[in-house]
Amino acid sequence: MxxxxxxxxxxxxxxxxxxxxxxxxxxxxxxxxxxxxxxxxxxxxxxxxxxxxxxxxxxxxxxxxxxxxxxxxxxxxxxxxxxxxxxxxxxxxxxxxRTSRQVLRTKADELTPPFSIYAVMLLISAVVATAGLLADSPAVVIGAMVIAPLLGPALAANVGIVTGDERLKSTGFTYQAVGVTTVVVASIGLAALARLAGLEPAGVDIVVATELEERVAPNLFSLAVALGAGIAGILSLTRGFSEAIVGVMIAAALIPPSAAVGITVAWGMSGAAIGAAVLVIVNLLSINLAALATLWVAGYRPQGPFEVSPTRTPTYTYAAIFGVGLLVLAAPLAGVTLLDFHTTELESSAEDEVDAVLAERQYDGLESEDVAVELDGDYPIQSVERVVVTISGREPGPEPGLADRLYEEIGAHGDGSLVVEVQYVVAEERGSDADAERRVTLRTASGS
Structure with a gap:
């Protein structure tokens, strides 16, 4: 009431x-x-x-x-x-x-803070997110999402489009662009300082070390957070749900990927930086498209019957821009998704083939310890580099012909360039109790 x-x-x-x-x-x-x-x-x-x-x-x-x-x-x-x-x-x-159109404009405007406060809060969020990713701390990254004031600009832009409020629309889009740019630039600076200070793990891929991989090689499932955030943001505005929780959702779609762009740029990983940047842009488009569609479906229109037609055209125009841009940029994400499916299928098939081969009598005493599919690290769209099979046994040295046999069986599930590497873990028991000590020696063999 x-x-x-x-x-x-x-x-x-x-x-x-x-x-x-x-x-x-x-x-x-x-x-x-x-x-x-x-x-x-x-x-x-x-x-x-x-x-x-x-x-x-x-x-x-x-x-x-x-x-x-x-x-x-x-x-x-x-x-x-x-x-x-x-x-x-x-x-x-x-x-x-349902919130009236007039109140909706006011609420969207109120959720957009003054620019100075907005910029300072995003700088703090960028520093916290970058530190959290470098330190591999999910709790710190979540803290960065909580303090990021990204809800207001995302909603203001689309409320302005649908209701014909040019000032609100311009403010919303400007804040979004400036906000993401601020996070990226601040992350580059902090990550560069961290690298100069010697925080880069020697010989270790920084992407794998800090769990950035899902943000530099995103798949189609990454869209779910952004689309859900856009819809939930409008519902929070029109139905009175908690804006704070929805704001964290929107920040989750934008802050960590933007920080990932800065970190990978500072580390000189251009491919990974491109992958993270694509995710940032895709999430921006998804949030705005979802918010715009939700507003339009909810029946929000400009004031007066004669203003509906003029505003319908720009609404459709922005929706088309968001949609086409999303489809174009989603293509790399689809490629990563297909690779994920292929990698999972290849790993499962390789495990079955290894178990089948080792079940033969000539390989008695050998056991499969692990089967892993490794990618080439060529971000954002990688390819399968090799399959690593780890086998344990009591005899030192590799089993003659086993690597070729495994390559023959596993290679049938991949293309001609697939490399199969067999690593041997030699176990030596001391004593007869269940807690026998094991000494490990690594042997490798490969077939391609």
Missing amino acids: RYLEITVPEGKRRTVLDILDEEGIDYVVSDETSGRGYAAVVRFPIPTRAVEPLLDRLQRAGIGDEASVVVIDAETVVSEQFATLRNRYSRGGQVGS
Whole structure:
């Protein structure tokens, strides 16, 4: 429920009161004596669903920007006339709580902080996220998401598009672009300092060491977070859900990938940086497309019947831009997804083939310890480099012909360039108890 207070301009009192009477609204009128061009102040409770239609009708009757309208949340209204009005707007008995277009604009604007605060909070978030990724600390990365004020700009841009508010749209898109750029630049600086300070693990791929791989080689499942965040963001705005939780979702789709761009740039990994950048752009497009579509499906339109058509065109235009851009950039993600499926299938097939070969009598005493598919590290779209099979046995040295045999069986599931590497773990028991000590020696053989 809402409680409205309308300051009526001179010459419009009768018009406003006639509309309220026709709508069956129980109102109170006070004369305005300030001498500032107002005739009266009208106050009344109204169902949430009725706010937007009523304000649109007043607009069409000539009660425009010169009138002052205040909308306040109302806890309880005890009135038989109000109950009748609420039932009329309940649409089949379900009392709705859809936020009016006018309130929606205000809420989206309020969620967008002043630029100075926005920039400072994003700088802090970038530093925390970069440190968390470098330190391999999920808890720290989550902390960076919590403090990132990205919800407001994402929603403001699309509320501005659908309702025809150019200022809100421009602010939203500007904040989004500046925000992502700020995180990337700050992450480059911090990661470069970390590398100069000698924090780079010697001989270790920084992407694997800090679990950045899912962000530099993203797959199609990465879209789920961004699309869900966009839809949930609009629902939080229109249905009164917790904006804080949804803000973390949006930050999860943008802050860690942006920090990953900075880290990989500082480490000179151009391919990985491209993969992370693609994920950032795809997530931005997904959030905006989901938010825009949700708003349009929810029925939000510009004020007045004659403004729907002009705003429908830019809405479709932005939706097309978001959609086409998403389809183009999703192609690499589809490639990574197919690679993930292929890698999983190859690993499963290799495990079955190794078990089948070692079950033969000539290989008694040999056991499969591990089967792993290794990629070539050529981000963002990698390829299978080799299959590593680890075998344990009691005899020192490799088993003659086993590597070739395994290559023959496993190679049938890959292409002609597949490399199969066999590593031998030689076990030596001391004593007869269950906790026998094992001495490990590594032998390798390969077939290609």
